[in-house]
Amino acid sequence: MAIWGGIERVLIDKMNYLSTQLGYDVYMLTTCQGRHVIPYALDTRVHLDDLGIQFHKQYQYKGLKRLVDSYLRTKLFEKRFKEKLHEILPDIIICTTSDPVYSIAKVKGKIPLIVESHSICKRTLFAKGCYQRFRTFLLRNGLQKSTCIVALTEGDAIEWRKIHPHVEVIPNVVHLNNGSLSSLTEKRVIFVGRFDYQKQPMEAIRIWKKVFSKHPDWHLEIYGEGEQEVDLIEKAKELNMNIHIHKPVGDIFDCYRHSSLLISTSLFEPLGLVIPEAMSCGLPVIAYDCSYGPASIILDGTNGFLVNMNDREAMISKINLLISNVSLRQYMGKKALLSSSQYSADIIMPLWKRLFASLVQ
Numbered sequence: 324m325a326i327w328g329g330i331e332r333v334l335i336d337k338m339n340y341l342s343t344q345l346g347y348d349v350y351m352l353t354t355c356q357g358r359h360v361i362p363y364a365l366d367t368r369v370h371l372d373d374l375g376i377q378f379h380k381q382y383q384y385k386g387l388k389r390l391v392d393s394y395l396r397t398k399l400f401e402k403r404f405k406e407k408l409h410e411i412l413p414d415i416i417i418c419t420t421s422d423p424v425y426s427i428a429k430v431k432g433k434i435p436l437i438v439e440s441h442s443i444c445k446r447t448l449f450a451k452g453c454y455q456r457f458r459t460f461l462l463r464n465g466l467q468k469s470t471c472i473v474a475l476t477e478g479d480a481i482e483w484r485k486i487h488p489h490v491e492v493i494p495n496v497v498h499l500n501n502g503s504l505s506s507l508t509e510k511r512v513i514f515v516g517r518f519d520y521q522k523q524p525m526e527a528i529r530i531w532k533k534v535f536s537k538h539p540d541w542h543l544e545i546y547g548e549g550e551q552e553v554d555l556i557e558k559a560k561e562l563n564m565n566i567h568i569h570k571p572v573g574d575i576f577d578c579y580r581h582s583s584l585l586i587s588t589s590l591f592e593p594l595g596l597v598i599p600e601a602m603s604c605g606l607p608v609i610a611y612d613c614s615y616g617p618a619s620i621i622l623d624g625t626n627g628f629l630v631n632m633n634d635r636e637a638m639i640s641k642i643n644l645l646i647s648n649v650s651l652r653q654y655m656g657k658k659a660l661l662s663s664s665q666y667s668a669d670i671i672m673p674l675w676k677r678l679f680a681s682l683v684q
Contacts, residue, residue: 324351325359326548327571328517329596330441333495334419335363337675340496340668342368345676350411354378354400354423374403378422397426405430414683418469421447425465435470435682443593443614444474444482470682475594478615493674494619497599497666500576504605504660505583507652510541512642513582513606515575515597516589518549525551526588526635528558528566533639535564538646546571546578579604583652584645586638592616602626603663607655609641626658 324331334351341347349369356373365371376399381392400423408416408431417437418427424438440447450459463486466472471489474480483490512534516522524545531543542565545555552568559566572578579585585601587610595616598608602620608627610617611634623629628641645652664670 324353324356324361327362327573329495330419331362332498333441333596335361335365336496336498336668337672338369339364339366340672341675342366344668345672350407350413352404352407372407374400374407376400376403401426401430408432408434415679421462424469425461428465428468436468437471437473437678437682438466438469439473440475440479440483441593443479443591444486445614446591448486471678473678476615476619478619479593491674491678493678494666494671495594495596496668496671497596497603497663499600499603499663499667500579502576503580505580505656507583507605507649507656509581509583510538510646511582512541512543512646513578513585513601514543514545514547514588515578515585515601516547516587518547518551518555521590521592522547522549523588523590524555525558526633527586528555528562530586530588530635530638530642531564531566532562534642534646537643539565541565541646542567544569544578544582546575575600576604579606582606584609584642586642587611587617588638589613589617595620598627599663599666602659605656605660607645607652607659609638609645611638620662622658622662626655626662 338349338351342349343366351369351371353373354376355378376396378396381389381396384392413434415435416427416431417439418424419439419441428436448459450456466487471491472483472487473491473493474483475494477492480490480492514524514527518524544567546569548571556568559568579601585606585608587595587598587608589611591613593616598617598620601608608621610621610629611632612618612629613632618629621627621629630637630641
């Protein structure tokens, strides 16, 4: 819980709601929190405990020594996690990442275990090389001993049901705008996401080269951080085409309000939090139709546009269309605002409450 990220925002919003609105006693166990400050406001009623495993330290070693260190840290995790179970006596365990699933399933006893997928099945179970295949084998074993898998979209749930008989679809809670809306008149297009292979931020810059040639008075605002940051900054300077690279900000909604449309170029998206976030500020969205998130949010031609995966010319055409047609932007923006409401906590969290009730009967 250390970065200004989508998963962090979702989990904290959910824990806060479970504690403050539904009256649950909520415990968050981390493995490597250390002195990292939690990026978003966590309600004081949520119990926080760090197990102090520091899995990342295994990477100071190589080869067999790393494997041994990883094994020892895994055994330490299992010991400390089991001790916490005896102390807390939870009714339900929720695991939000794939790595510890096997260990949790191994020590949980009869406590129901929900595995919450924040990636997509095909990526989670993808294995290349002997070590990854071994880890995937352990994950599958842990999944088989879990009680339920929660997927974010129906498309991804179809894949998970090939692995597990009980799969529920519960979209992420999205932290929605509760302030003013965008006027849709400012000459800014916004991109928000990690600077990595999944989000493809360099693709946004490639697209912008042609958009800028037609609309040189418009600006592309890119917000995020990651391993591609230096390359993006250098490319933006080289092109000199009104491309601005920004660090993540605490109030991203203010950035949406000063933009007129959002673009998403992701290679895959379990849901795509920035899409309903931007929509809640009244922005239409243009996104590549990757698996599986955008198509579950965007109604093509109504609240935005879906573009075939990596069809750059089609993406450019749709951006140019919305830039040139303010009345279309306004129409889609109104529809987008309506669409975003389905991801509010008051809509999503009762689905979790219903699932919990079904597992503890």
